[in-house]
Amino acid sequence: MRRRNGNRRTELVLLAAVCAAVLAVAYGLGIFLPAEALEGNFLQAGQPPSLEHFFGTDSLGRDLFWRTLKGLSVSMAVGIAASLVSAGVAVLAGLAAASGSKIADAAVGWLTDLVMSVPHTVLVLLISFALGRGLLGLLAGIAATHWCSLARLVRGEVLKLRACHYVALSRRLGKSGGWILIHHLLPHLLPQLLVGMVLTFPHAILHEASISFLGYGLPPEQPAIGIILSESLRYLSAGMWWPALLPGAALVLLVLLADKLGSCLERLLDPASAQE
């Protein structure tokens, strides 16, 4: 039984590493892709998947595999930015709760409720539109809407920890507020924050794709999953299934990988399963 548990932990570490590695490779390939790979060639327009073009080509003769990779890396950049911003805001909200100031805490709680009460998609659309669309508008829109649940989590966690007996006891043993923050609070908060960040990532990517799909996000010349999918709809009735299916599947795979990475980290960092 003991050995089986030891293996499970190793398995989890390996799984998390593989997920992270695949994500990193996909991102790297997309970033360092030479511009020629994305150029169209009308002689090869509308080809189904083959060894030469894994995902086939679109109606302009552009290789869909490379286009998808490029699109995924753009999506990942948006996802990473949104995760970082939401983590930053969540920490601020947590600190507001930890400071003991009722006004600061109430203000953060009110703002969180306000943002959460508006459907994400509508809010992202409005912000992105107001900032002139494009990558910047989309980034700002998604970053501004995805911090709420993580902020709530961190705030709740800080409030719970502040009331813990062992924190009160630490204070009575003469430990300073900073010492308690570093030794008692952060070891609880960091894993939550990390897991929350990784789990925000797929959420943000899906929003990026759906807003681009609706035509309010990235410009049409930009290779992005949402753009590829919305273009593909026009050719679906002509029997071109690959521009919709394969990039869509790649997006789903990316989201699943990030989600798996998040849940692996969660299990590894939680003391209830840390020693298994």
Add this chain to the structure above:
Amino acid sequence: MALEARNVFFRYGKRGPWVLEHVSLSVERGERLAILAPSGYGKTTLALLLAGYRQPDRGQILLEGKPLPKKGFCPVQLIWQHPEEAVNPRWRMGKVLEESGKPDGKLLQALGIEPAWLERFPRELSGGELQRFCVARALGSGADYLICDEISTMLDGITQAQIWKVVLEEVSQRGMGMIAVTHNRHLAGRIADRILDMERDPESHGRT
């Protein structure tokens, strides 16, 4: 030179019923007092006040004639009733002990704490094992007064006896003052020089 409660009043919130009224007591260093009362008499609340976790609404808690320090090390240390809530679940037990200073090997041995346990997480130990750590932590802090809030209530007889033996030995050796809060009259008779019965002694308690 004592730990004193002078005419202490306390209630939770601003409008709640009084939990403690007219409570006065005093314990010298080297003296062992047992506070005896059934459930709901504010025993734990009194322990929290005496150790400085909460402030009385009226009256004073005085240590050597002065109020308890609000910041920094408090020479009155409380051992909680539920050890699993008094240790950080993310710390290994070694770190839990070190929070109050370098652990004393002899004391750990006397308490029956095995060296291998220092590497464990709290959830991997039983309540009795955890309570030994909490006792070691409180004794290791160098406190002058020890407040024991029902520290052995949930333990079996043998563990109770073992823990109390060590606590009493250390307390008398170091000349510490001790207040044990309990609802067990027999235990109170065994461990204390003096018993304060909150139920029978209405002078010390408003609710009769």
